[in-house]
Amino acid sequence: MSFDTDTLVFDNAGLIPAIAQDCESGEVLMMAWMNAEAVGRTLETGRVTYWSRSRSSFWVKGESSGHVQELVDFRVDCDRDCLLLQVRQTGPACHTNRRSCFFTALRAGEEVELMAPMG
Amino acid sequence: MSFDTDTLVFDNAGLIPAIAQDCESGEVLMMAWMNAEAVGRTLETGRVTYWSRSRSSFWVKGESSGHVQELVDFRVDCDRDCLLLQVRQTGPACHTNRRSCFFTALRAGEEVELMAPMG
Numbered sequence: 521m522s523f524d525t526d527t528l529v530f531d532n533a534g535l536i537p538a539i540a541q542d543c544e545s546g547e548v549l550m551m552a553w554m555n556a557e558a559v560g561r562t563l564e565t566g567r568v569t570y571w572s573r574s575r576s577s578f579w580v581k582g583e584s585s586g587h588v589q590e591l592v593d594f595r596v597d598c599d600r601d602c603l604l605l606q607v608r609q610t611g612p613a614c615h616t617n618r619r620s621c622f623f624t625a626l627r628a629g630e631e632v633e634l635m636a637p638m639g
Numbered sequence: 640m641s642f643d644t645d646t647l648v649f650d651n652a653g654l655i656p657a658i659a660q661d662c663e664s665g666e667v668l669m670m671a672w673m674n675a676e677a678v679g680r681t682l683e684t685g686r687v688t689y690w691s692r693s694r695s696s697f698w699v700k701g702e703s704s705g706h707v708q709e710l711v712d713f714r715v716d717c718d719r720d721c722l723l724l725q726v727r728q729t730g731p732a733c734h735t736n737r738r739s740c741f742f743t744a745l746r747a748g749e750e751v752e753l754m755a756p757m758g
Contacts, residue, residue: 615717624715
């Protein structure tokens, strides 16, 4: 079946959550949002492009930082309301310069940092 | 620092997205939503508990199907508006009986199924 962006289920703001996963390590890097056009641009260019809710603009990941995400595999969940992007990530995915945004874990009720900013 | 559920950033509906990842294989299993009390119940019981938006009720994953998620590690992202749960998943995570909800991939513009329902 040919893929049609219109078959995705967007929320009231016209957005769908997209999880980025490192295609080699399986590490979950980040979660951000796409609108229909961001999905289209990502598929066309192979360069992962989100919709920035805070800036109300397209956000070509790594465009200013160089920490780009090359799309390797594009997956849709059973309800068609969430995307999983397997990516080749250059450098850190997180704006704090850490590889993943999920660097804080809860251990025995305390928050611990699992990774340091990349050098 | 002690963890406080109040420091999480919930959306206008009082919900936060939670990604469940297989703690052993790294496979992303599903994404669902939690409210503050679902987060608290998950941490207290070690049994992953979501908020069902369609049923407006707590959803102890696997309570009826037996396909439970045992919480292994609880992580928060840099913006504190998304959770990553590393879980020990019994059986399929997806209601279609597949291991993961992300069983549909896009290859050369066509949708392909990556996995069959579990026996």
